[in-house]
Amino acid sequence: MNPIENLSLRSISVWKRNRDVFFRTWKTNFVPSFLEPVLYLLAMGMGFGVLISEDLRLHDIFVSYIEFLAPGLVAISIMYGAFFECTYGSFVRMHYQKTFDAMIATPLSIEDVIVGEILWGATKSFLNATIVLIVISLFGLTNLPGLIFVPFIAFLGGLMFASIAMLFTSITPNMDSFNWPFFLLITPMFLFSGTFFPMYVLPEWGQLIALALPLTHCSVLVRDLCFNYFDLADVGALIYIAMLTVVAFFASIHLMKKRLIN
């Protein structure tokens, strides 16, 4: 059986619904995602960073701590944008607001609804990451033309994190249970994915674990692009993201159908 035979372009109307809600309250939605990276940049970069006198190695160049950190903040915003949206956001729509029930009484299929949600989650990553990118660019922490490709990476990474999030949403018994993936997966990634310090300072086993984490590949790509760098490791990162997205996507569709069709 073709798992996506019931998929159609109508999923765009689900995306539009979420977009409309978002832009209805865009001020409260944009301001925090705008200010948060500035706070991190100030605290970690300028506060914490001054304690780190040594420059950090990045491929064949050396960069200051704040230069290293800035792209990491973009990568983090990719992860949180989609993951929050497709866990808490999707669960509220599915479970409390019964929005999915209303949608599947129309010509939309469950697949359309899930894909619309995932596309919207990726859009949130795109928006958040682009804002952070603009902020760090204003601080002079990015380089042209590489930075132009970062929003595109944000959308791809967003698709991956949205699909993973949807996987948890399809099996979570209640809203509180989202604490588990956040505690066991998101927070470790936030800290250990080459976001706040370069992976080469980790012991070898630590580096191996970090390489298995999805966010690591986003931060590698974003940082390399911010420094106008691209090599085979980045191609590998793209392949990793594509493959994990496909797996998580099909698994989440399968489990969501199981949850919603009865």
Place this chain on the structure above:
Amino acid sequence: MGSVIVAKDLVKKFDEFVAVDRIAFAIEEGECFGFLGPNGAGKSTTMKMIHCASPITSGQLSVLGMDVKERPRDIKNLIGVAPQDNNLDPDFTVHKNLTVYARYFNIDAKVAKKRADDLLEFMQLTEKRDVNVENISGGMKRRLIIARALMNEPKVLILDEPTTGLDPQARHLIWERIRELRRKGVTVLLTTHYMDEAEKLCERLVIMDKGKIVIEGRPADLIRDVIGSEVVEMDEPTDEMEAFVRSKGWDHERTIDRLLIYAACCDDIVLIMKERFGLVTTTIRKATLEDVFLKLTGRKLIE
């Protein structure tokens, strides 16, 4: 006129629990067809199978000539659904709820806007057009749900308990609108546990109980066939009275505080009872669908 919805041997199981148990019915084009039954009878489950939200376990079900298993998208495109539980979009205003819903049907934005305004007028909600749905009353929400179900100009309209919990004014408005839609040729499926509602609106109906269809027919025919034309109610019945009624072969029922005698004509019964037992408080009234319902589904409270 052909049948719009046909069910044969239709079964729905949730794991081992049989919610709908081999039911069959055929709904004609343009009629208002009622599904009556106590809570848990399987009415909503049947509606959900018809609008393809819930897959059928076995049997056959076709809607507008299409099999629910084969063409759910086409079926859903042509029917309107007002579900039992409100699932309006709390993030939007009254009007926006309609236009966003229309987008799920790929209806052109301009057409949708106009249609939404017309339907708000139709359901007397124009005043609340730009109010958030969270801030309108329960009755208005029900009306909005019906307006929303009409956004795609459906051929078949499913109303799952459209008036439950509403005040009389709101109920009457909804009844009027249902009749108006009927005149326009829309086929209406209505579930309810208000008997007066079913009697007023439905050409034909089924009474369901524990997943089965107990009886099917026109309200007037059902009343005549199951009950008769009139009912004699007697207060404070005694065992003696009941035994006497039984010995007479009269169709009757004893409730906690009443003895009900169902009959085609009642004057004699009252006279005979009065002669025999002296002063008993009696009422003669017309038989209603409620009598049919209670007789067939029992008087015990269903939790």
